[in-house]
Amino acid sequence: MNARAFLVRGLLAGLLAGLAAFLVANVVGEPHVEAAIALEDSGAVAPGGSHSHGEESAGHSHTHSSGEDEVFEVSRDNQRTWGLLTGSVAVGVALGGLVALVAAGTLGRIGRLLPSQSTALVALIGFVAAALVPFLKYPANPPAVGDADTIGERTALYFGFLLLSVGAAVLASYVACRLRERIGTYGGVVAGIAAYLLVVIVAALVFAPVSELGDFPADTLWSFRLASMLTLATMWGVLGVLLTGLVSRLYARETAVAQRRELAASL
Numbered sequence: 001m002n003a004r005a006f007l008v009r010g011l012l013a014g015l016l017a018g019l020a021a022f023l024v025a026n027v028v029g030e031p032h033v034e035a036a037i038a039l040e041d042s043g044a045v046a047p048g049g050s051h052s053h054g055e056e057s058a059g060h061s062h063t064h065s066s067g068e069d070e071v072f073e074v075s076r077d078n079q080r081t082w083g084l085l086t087g088s089v090a091v092g093v094a095l096g097g098l099v100a101l102v103a104a105g106t107l108g109r110i111g112r113l114l115p116s117q118s119t120a121l122v123a124l125i126g127f128v129a130a131a132l133v134p135f136l137k138y139p140a141n142p143p144a145v146g147d148a149d150t151i152g153e154r155t156a157l158y159f160g161f162l163l164l165s166v167g168a169a170v171l172a173s174y175v176a177c178r179l180r181e182r183i184g185t186y187g188g189v190v191a192g193i194a195a196y197l198l199v200v201i202v203a204a205l206v207f208a209p210v211s212e213l214g215d216f217p218a219d220t221l222w223s224f225r226l227a228s229m230l231t232l233a234t235m236w237g238v239l240g241v242l243l244t245g246l247v248s249r250l251y252a253r254e255t256a257v258a259q260r261r262e263l264a265a266s267l
Helices: 003-042 076-105 115-137 148-206 218-266
Strands: 062-065 071-074
Touching: 003 076, 003 218, 076 115, 076 218, 115 148, 115 218
Parallel strands: none
Antiparallel strands: 062 071
């Protein structure tokens, strides 16, 4: 089992995960995006909740100009179909390749776990560190929420917290593996989780909060954020399940080949 074999399977799993995430985002998330856009267009949202181009999953028709006369528009129909599909698949494939390479790098380094088990653990840790925890600190906002002048600051805060969370997860995993040899598996896992929680809780208190909701309706905001979380969970869940299954089949096949060779050599 080599990195190339993991990567191929990760790209395939990521492709399918992206398609699944698109379906969830299109069916569950898009109605709430449309509701937020309708609120913005009707002027029902106070100035404190102005339109944020950077945080919408798919907003209005956008106009891009590369010159005085050249204008390019992206319609809502294209945004919520081909645009959303392209983005979901691209993210899924990239994420699948990354998770697969990390899983290949940890092969045989996480106790006595089988390749499929270590792959599932990598996917689970990745979801918590790269998706769930950053979302809890800086949840997604629909169109009409957020000041356009603070997009850069809010983006920097989000990605800064995300990188810190992932780094803390890597460090905590290393600590857990090292302590496992001294205090056992249970103690090592508890120590690793405690170390991660300590870092992200302190970081969550230190990182500046973002509150630009204005008088945006709470029920619409909650529905949008729930749909965003379901999309993230679908992406990571499908990726983790498929990649784990593909790695399990690969390991079983290579184990069977190795056993046949050993049997042939012993005759």
